[in-house]
Amino acid sequence: xxxxxxxYFLNVARLEHxxxxxxxxxxxxxxxxxxxxxxESELGxxxxxxxxxxxxxxxxxxxxxxxxxxxxxxxxxxVREIEESSNAESGTVHLSYLNILGVDLIxxxxxxxxxxxxxxxxDLYQGNHGDIDEALDNGTSDMLITSKETTAENxxxxxxxxxxxxxxxxxxxxxxxxxxxxxxELSGEPFVGLKTNCGLKHTITxxxxxxxxxLASTxxLASTYYAEDLIxxxxxxxxxxxxxxxxxxxxxxxxxLVWIPIQEPGWEWEVGLQWRRDHYLSPAARxxxxxxxxxxxxxx
Numbered sequence: 534x535x536x537x538x539x540x541y542f543l544n545v546a547r548l549e550h551x552x553x554x555x556x557x558x559x560x561x562x563x564x565x566x567x568x569x570x571x572x573e574s575e576l577g578x579x580x581x582x583x584x585x586x587x588x589x590x591x592x593x594x595x596x597x598x599x600x601x602x603x604x605x606x607x608x609x610x611x612v613r614e615i616e617e618s619s620n621a622e623s624g625t626v627h628l629s630y631l632n633i634l635g636v637d638l639i640x641x642x643x644x645x646x647x648x649x650x651x652x653x654x655x656d657l658y659q660g661n662h663g664d665i666d667e668a669l670d671n672g673t674s675d676m677l678i679t680s681k682e683t684t685a686e687n688x689x690x691x692x693x694x695x696x697x698x699x700x701x702x703x704x705x706x707x708x709x710x711x712x713x714x715x716x717x718e719l720s721g722e723p724f725v726g727l728k729t730n731c732g733l734k735h736t737i738t739x740x741x742x743x744x745x746x747x748l749a750s751t752x753x754l755a756s757t758y759y760a761e762d763l764i765x766x767x768x769x770x771x772x773x774x775x776x777x778x779x780x781x782x783x784x785x786x787x788x789x790l791v792w793i794p795i796q797e798p799g800w801e802w803e804v805g806l807q808w809r810r811d812h813y814l815s816p817a818a819r820x821x822x823x824x825x826x827x828x829x830x831x832x833x
Contacts, residue, residue, distance in 0.1 A: 623652040624817030629665035630678040636784030675818035693829035696780035723775035
């Protein structure tokens with residue numbers, strides 16, 4: 534059964550005349566008659582009563598026509614929804630991002646974009662690395678705003694923000710008055726660690742390796758606590774349970790914390806856009822991606 538057969542059927546039902554319907558559809562009458570006959574053959578029942586040159590729906594045709602009208606209406610609505618959703622100026626961008634970025638970066642980015650594209654909507658999903666990677670892989674999200682360590686072979690990556698990483702201590706810590714610190718001065722200090730699904734875990738581990746410095750984690754040694762996310766790390770530091778290294782983002786700026794610049798170079802957290810090269814990107818998603826690409830040098 535084909536969509537054109539159903540459209541032909543409704544036209545004949547409305548006009549009740551094969552010749553008139555064929556003219557309206559701009560096809561030959563034999564072609565129209567063949568399409569209707571084929572439809573009736575597939576259904577196994579006649580749909581029309583022939584009355585001279587005119588035709589009229591029988592009880593099967595009346596029953597079927599109401600369902601066909603509903604089906605075609607749903608299809609038209611679906612086509613319209615797809616057009617509206619994918620339209621570059623009025624569509625929807627499906628975006629996932631790391632939890633910690635939802636306090637400041639994501640709201641600011643969306644606000645600035647919608648100031649120029651007010652009709653574009655965003656379908657947002659936040660979580661840890663595992664959550665948002667799954668959303669990208671199953672097609673729930675067009676793209677992620679995340680960190681580079683999750684980039685796989687089938688994924689593209691574009692950095693648009695580099696956040697400096699600081700040594701963070703409580704305001705009562707003996708290092709709280711320092712204007713800068715070397716990581717090697719933290720030797721022996723209790724260190725608050727991160728679980729592996731946190732977006733910063735791999736970056737910190739890699740930077741420590743590049744610096745040739747190793748910290749013992751209080752929570753790893755005690756086998757009691759292990760910070761689930763960055764805000765938890767900040768809370769443990771504030772409570773005086775240890776020190777850590779963190780990017781200075783709004784969501785982590787708790788009272789009672791002191792942020793000390795790291796003397797060793799290269800301590801930055803790269804945040805960027807990630808998408809799958811083998812997934813379709815709507816015009817709305819591509820337009821948002823281009824906006825980020827064009828404005829990235831201006832972002833701080």
